[in-house]
Amino acid sequence: MRRLAFAIAAVLACANAQAAPTRIPEQALAQAAQLREQALADDTGWKVVEALTTEVGPRLAGSEADARAVEWAKARFKALGFDKVWTEPVTFPKWERRGERAEVLGAHAQPLSITALGGSPGGSAEGEVVRFDGLDALKAAPAGSLAGKIAFIDYQMSRSRNGMDYGIGGTVRSQGPSEAIRKGAVGYIMRSAGTDSHRVPHTGITHFDEGLTPVPSAALAMPDADQLARLVARGPVRIRMALDCGWDGSYTSQNVIGEITGRELPQEVVVIGGHLDSWDLGTGAIDDAAGVGITMAAGHLIGQLEQAPRRTIRVIAFANEEQGLHGGFAYAAARAKAGEIPLQHIGAESDFGAGRIYAFNTGSGNPDGSREATAQIAQALAPLGIEYRPDEGGPGPDIIPLASKGGAWAWLAQDGTDYFDLHHTADDTLDKIDPKALAQNVAAYTVFAYLAAEAEGGFGSEAKDVVPPQE
Amino acid sequence: MRRLAFAIAAVLACANAQAAPTRIPEQALAQAAQLREQALADDTGWKVVEALTTEVGPRLAGSEADARAVEWAKARFKALGFDKVWTEPVTFPKWERRGERAEVLGAHAQPLSITALGGSPGGSAEGEVVRFDGLDALKAAPAGSLAGKIAFIDYQMSRSRNGMDYGIGGTVRSQGPSEAIRKGAVGYIMRSAGTDSHRVPHTGITHFDEGLTPVPSAALAMPDADQLARLVARGPVRIRMALDCGWDGSYTSQNVIGEITGRELPQEVVVIGGHLDSWDLGTGAIDDAAGVGITMAAGHLIGQLEQAPRRTIRVIAFANEEQGLHGGFAYAAARAKAGEIPLQHIGAESDFGAGRIYAFNTGSGNPDGSREATAQIAQALAPLGIEYRPDEGGPGPDIIPLASKGGAWAWLAQDGTDYFDLHHTADDTLDKIDPKALAQNVAAYTVFAYLAAEAEGGFGSEAKDVVPPQE
Numbered sequence: 001m002r003r004l005a006f007a008i009a010a011v012l013a014c015a016n017a018q019a020a021p022t023r024i025p026e027q028a029l030a031q032a033a034q035l036r037e038q039a040l041a042d043d044t045g046w047k048v049v050e051a052l053t054t055e056v057g058p059r060l061a062g063s064e065a066d067a068r069a070v071e072w073a074k075a076r077f078k079a080l081g082f083d084k085v086w087t088e089p090v091t092f093p094k095w096e097r098r099g100e101r102a103e104v105l106g107a108h109a110q111p112l113s114i115t116a117l118g119g120s121p122g123g124s125a126e127g128e129v130v131r132f133d134g135l136d137a138l139k140a141a142p143a144g145s146l147a148g149k150i151a152f153i154d155y156q157m158s159r160s161r162n163g164m165d166y167g168i169g170g171t172v173r174s175q176g177p178s179e180a181i182r183k184g185a186v187g188y189i190m191r192s193a194g195t196d197s198h199r200v201p202h203t204g205i206t207h208f209d210e211g212l213t214p215v216p217s218a219a220l221a222m223p224d225a226d227q228l229a230r231l232v233a234r235g236p237v238r239i240r241m242a243l244d245c246g247w248d249g250s251y252t253s254q255n256v257i258g259e260i261t262g263r264e265l266p267q268e269v270v271v272i273g274g275h276l277d278s279w280d281l282g283t284g285a286i287d288d289a290a291g292v293g294i295t296m297a298a299g300h301l302i303g304q305l306e307q308a309p310r311r312t313i314r315v316i317a318f319a320n321e322e323q324g325l326h327g328g329f330a331y332a333a334a335r336a337k338a339g340e341i342p343l344q345h346i347g348a349e350s351d352f353g354a355g356r357i358y359a360f361n362t363g364s365g366n367p368d369g370s371r372e373a374t375a376q377i378a379q380a381l382a383p384l385g386i387e388y389r390p391d392e393g394g395p396g397p398d399i400i401p402l403a404s405k406g407g408a409w410a411w412l413a414q415d416g417t418d419y420f421d422l423h424h425t426a427d428d429t430l431d432k433i434d435p436k437a438l439a440q441n442v443a444a445y446t447v448f449a450y451l452a453a454e455a456e457g458g459f460g461s462e463a464k465d466v467v468p469p470q471e
Numbered sequence: 472m473r474r475l476a477f478a479i480a481a482v483l484a485c486a487n488a489q490a491a492p493t494r495i496p497e498q499a500l501a502q503a504a505q506l507r508e509q510a511l512a513d514d515t516g517w518k519v520v521e522a523l524t525t526e527v528g529p530r531l532a533g534s535e536a537d538a539r540a541v542e543w544a545k546a547r548f549k550a551l552g553f554d555k556v557w558t559e560p561v562t563f564p565k566w567e568r569r570g571e572r573a574e575v576l577g578a579h580a581q582p583l584s585i586t587a588l589g590g591s592p593g594g595s596a597e598g599e600v601v602r603f604d605g606l607d608a609l610k611a612a613p614a615g616s617l618a619g620k621i622a623f624i625d626y627q628m629s630r631s632r633n634g635m636d637y638g639i640g641g642t643v644r645s646q647g648p649s650e651a652i653r654k655g656a657v658g659y660i661m662r663s664a665g666t667d668s669h670r671v672p673h674t675g676i677t678h679f680d681e682g683l684t685p686v687p688s689a690a691l692a693m694p695d696a697d698q699l700a701r702l703v704a705r706g707p708v709r710i711r712m713a714l715d716c717g718w719d720g721s722y723t724s725q726n727v728i729g730e731i732t733g734r735e736l737p738q739e740v741v742v743i744g745g746h747l748d749s750w751d752l753g754t755g756a757i758d759d760a761a762g763v764g765i766t767m768a769a770g771h772l773i774g775q776l777e778q779a780p781r782r783t784i785r786v787i788a789f790a791n792e793e794q795g796l797h798g799g800f801a802y803a804a805a806r807a808k809a810g811e812i813p814l815q816h817i818g819a820e821s822d823f824g825a826g827r828i829y830a831f832n833t834g835s836g837n838p839d840g841s842r843e844a845t846a847q848i849a850q851a852l853a854p855l856g857i858e859y860r861p862d863e864g865g866p867g868p869d870i871i872p873l874a875s876k877g878g879a880w881a882w883l884a885q886d887g888t889d890y891f892d893l894h895h896t897a898d899d900t901l902d903k904i905d906p907k908a909l910a911q912n913v914a915a916y917t918v919f920a921y922l923a924a925e926a927e928g929g930f931g932s933e934a935k936d937v938v939p940p941q942e
Contacts, residue, residue: 050701053698054698054701054702055578055579055705056579056581057579057580057581057698058581058582064580065580065581068578104528107526107539108525108526109528109535109536110527110528110529110536110754111529113897197902198669198671199671199753199896199897199898199900200669200670222902223754223900223902226900226901226902227524227525227528227754227900227901230525231525231526234525234526282670283581283694283698425670426584426670427669427670427694429670429694429697429698430694430697431668431694431697432668
C-alpha cells in the first residue's frame with residue numbers, strides 16, 4: 001500500500017523535474033526569513049549536542065554506548081515534537097579497541113602516544129622504523145625492503161577552510177597499511193591525519209586489501225611523529241607497538257529517524273541529518289553530535305510552525321558513519337529497494353563540525369530546472385554570511401549512497417579550519433563548539449530544509465546510477 | 472684545604488657587601504652588549520633542548536631515564552667546553568607511575584582522562600562524586616560528610632603572564648587530598664591546575680598530612696572536569712578510579728654541574744641553572760629542558776670569551792625539582808655545611824618555560840649596596856624588552872633553599888601566559904618552544920650572569936636564615 005502511493009508520487013516527481021523551473025514561493029521566503037532569525041536566537045541545537053556528548057559520551061559503533069545513543073535519539077526526537085519517530089536496522093562488522101601502546105626501545109627509550117586505526121588487528125609488532133614522507137615514497141620502496149620492519153608515513157596535513165588536504169591524509173590512513181604489508185612490513189604507523197600539535201592521536205578507519213594479512217596499524221600524535229622523525233634522523237630506531245583491538249562478529253544498530261510530516265506532499269522528503277556514532281576517543285562533539293544537533297534543531301523549528309511545510313522534513317541520525325557510511329548505505333538501499341529514490345526530494349548531512357557555514361549549492365546526477373530555486377535559497381541564506389557557489393560542493397558522507405542512486409543533494413559548506421585539530425581524537429569534546437556558530441548552522445539548515453520543502457518543483461532526484469562529486 | 476680558601480674568601484665577600492656600592496665596570500657592559508647580540512643569533516640553547524627532549528625524553532626522577540639524563544648532561548657540559556664538570560648526589564624517595572584510569576559508571580558510562588598526582592598511592596576507589604568549587608568549600612564540608620565518596624575540586628585556574636593563579640591551583644593539588652581524607656573521602660580528584668582545553672591532565676606532586684591514610688588522588692583533564700561537572704549537575708554520579716602507582720624505596724640521582732672558571736675570584740660563583748628531571752607524561756621541554764638549555768648555553772657563550780669572567784659561572788642541572796626541590800635543597804645544604812653561602816655570589820634558576828623574559832630584579836635577605844649594579848644589569852637587558860622592576864620577584868624554585876640560607880638571587884621573569892597550558896602534561900614537548908623566544912632567554916641569562924660575575928662588589932649573599940619572597 002505504502003509502496004503504491006510512493007510509486008505514484010515518484011511518477012509525479014519525475015514529471016515535475018522535466019517541467020517548468022523549480023521555484024520557491026514568495027510567502028515561503030518570507031517565512032524562511034523569520035525562521036532564520038528565530039533559529040539564530042534558539043539554543044535547541046546546543047542543548048542536543050550538550051546532552052548527547054554528556055549523557056552518552058563516546059559512542060563507538062557496536063559498543064554498549066551505541067545502543068544507548070539510539071535510545072537517546074529516539075527519546076530526543078519525541079521530546080522535540082517530531083510527528084513520527086522510528087528506527088531502521090543497520091548491520092555491520094563490530095570493531096573494538098581495548099588498549100594500545102608503543103615505545104621506542106634502546107638508548108632513547110620512551111613511550112609514544114599512538115592510537116590504533118579502526119579496523120586494525122590486535123597484536124604486537126617490534127622492529128626498526130623506516131620513515132617515508134608520503135604514500136608515494138612507500139609505494140616506491142623496493143619489494144621486500146621492509147621485511148621485519150615498521151613502516152612510518154610522516155605526512156603532515158595542512159590546514160584549510162575546506163579541509164581539502166584530508167584527501168591525502170585520509171588516503172595515507174586507508175591505503176598505507178596495505179602498501180606497507182606489500183613491502184614486507186610487520187607494522188604500520190603514520191603521523192595522524194590532522195593539523196593539531198597535541199598528544200591526542202587521530203584514529204579513523206583503515207582497510208586491508210584482499211589477500212593481505214593485516215598487521216597492527218596505528219597513528220602517532222603529532223609531537224610523537226616529530227619525535228620519531230628526529231630520532232630516525234639520528235640513526236636506526238626500534239619500536240614496539242602493542243594493540244589490543246580487533247573485529248568481533250557483527251552488530252545491528254539503527255538509523256534513528258524523526259519526521260515533521262508535510263502538508264501537501266508528505267511522501268516527498270527533505271532528508272537532513274548527522275551521524276549518531278562517534279569514534280571512541282572523544283565524545284564526538286564536532287563529529288558528529290553537532291550534525292545531529294543542527295539537523296534535529298532545524299526539524300524541530302520547522303515543526304513548530306503553525307503551518308506544516310509542504311513536503312516532509314526527515315531528520316536522520318545515521319548509524320556507523322565512521323566505519324564505512326553503514327547508515328547511509330542502509331538508508332539508500334532501503335529507498336532504492338522500495339522505489340523511493342524519486343521521493344528523496346533532496347538530502348544534506350552536516351558532518352564537518354560546527355564551524356560557520358560559508359557556501360551553499362545543490363546538485364544531482366540529473367539535468368534539472370532547480371538552479372533558480374537554489375539561487376533563491378542561497379539568497380535566503382546570504383544574511384548568514386553564506387555564499388552561493390553554483391559550481392562547487394557535493395553530498396555529505398551519508399548522503400553519498402543516496403546521491404549515487406540518483407538522489408539530489410545540498411551542500412552547506414562549514415568552515416573546517418580547526419576541524420582536523422580535533423577530528424577523531426580525544427579532544428573532540430563539547431568545549432570545542434562555539435554555540436553561536438552552531439546556531440548559525442541551525443539557521444542555515446532550517447532555512448534550506450524549509451525552502452526545499454516548500455519548492456514548486458524538484459531538485460533532480462531520479463532513480464539512476466550517478467557518481468556524485470566529492471564534497 | 473678547599474674549605475679554608477673558601478672561608479677566607481667568605482670574609483672578604485662579606486666585607487665587600489658592607490663597603491662601597493656594587494658597580495659593573497664599563498668594559499664589562501660593552502662586552503655584555505656584544506654577548507647579547509651573539510646570543511640572539513646563537514642556537515646552542517635550542518640544540519640542548521632538542522637533544523635532551525629527544526634523546527632522553529621523559530625523565531621522571533628516580534626512573535631509568537633519570538640516570539640517562541645525568542649521563543647526557545655530563546657529556547653535554549663537556550662538549551660545550553665547560554672547564555669543570557662534576558656531579559653531586561641527591562637522594563629522595565622514588566615514586567612510580569605504571570598506569571591509571573577512571574570511568575563514570577551507570578547510565579552515562581564513559582571513560583575519564585585522569586592522571587595520578589605525584590605521591591598518590593596506587594589502588595582503586597569507587598564512589599559517588601561530590602563536587603566543590605574550591606578548597607575552601609571542601610574545608611567547609613561537615614566532618615564525615617564524604618564517607619565512602621570521592622571529593623572533586625573543580626577550580627579553574629585563570630591565565631596570566633606571571634601565572635599567579637597557580638598559587639591557588641597548586642594549593643588545590645597539594646592540600647586537597649588531605650582535606651578530602653579528613654572529611655572521609657575514599658578518593659580525590661581535581662580539575663587539573665592548568666589553563667588548556669585538551670585531554671591532557673596535569674600531574675604534579677601532592678602530599679598527605681601526617682596521621683592520615685593516603686587515598687588515590689588524581690587530576691582530570693579540563694574537558695573531563697567540564698563533563699563531570701555537567702553530569703553531577705544532572706544527579707548523583709558514581710565513578711571508579713584505578714591508579715597503579717606509588718612510592719618504592721629511595722633513589723640517588725645527581726645534580727650535574729658545569730663551570731666556567733673565574734679569572735680573579737674563581738671561588739665566588741654565579742649560579743644559574745634549570746632542573747634536569749621532568750614529569751613522565753611529556754618530554755619536559757618547557758619544564759625544564761628549556762631552563763637547562765638556556766643556562767647551559769649562557770655558560771657556554773661566556774666560556775667562549777677570550778678573557779674568562781671575573782668570577783666563576785656555575786651552571787647546575789638540578790635533580791628532582793618536581794617532587795620537592797630535592798636538587799636545590801641538596802646543593803644549598805652542601806654549601807651551608809661547607810661555609811660557602813657567602814661565595815654564592817648570586818643565583819638564578821630558569822624554570823618557567825621558554826617564554827620571553829620581560830622583567831628583572833635581584834635581591835637577598837641582606838641590606839646591601841647592589842641596587843645600582845642591578846639597575847646597570849637591567850639597562851644591559853633593556854634592549855631585549857626586559858624591564859627593571861626593583862620591588863618584584865624572588866628566587867626560582869631550586870634557588871629558594873640557597874636564598875633561605877642567605878644567598879642572593881636574581882629574577883628573570885618569563886612570560887608564562889601559555890605555561891599552564893602545558894605544565895606537567897603530555898603536551899610539554901619540543902614543538903611548544905619558540906626558538907627565538909628561547910634565544911632571547913639565553914641572551915638575558917648570558918648578559919646577567921656575565922655582568923654579575925664582573926661586578927665590583929656583591930649582591931648581599933651572607934650566611935643567615937632568610938624567608939625569601941615568592942617569585
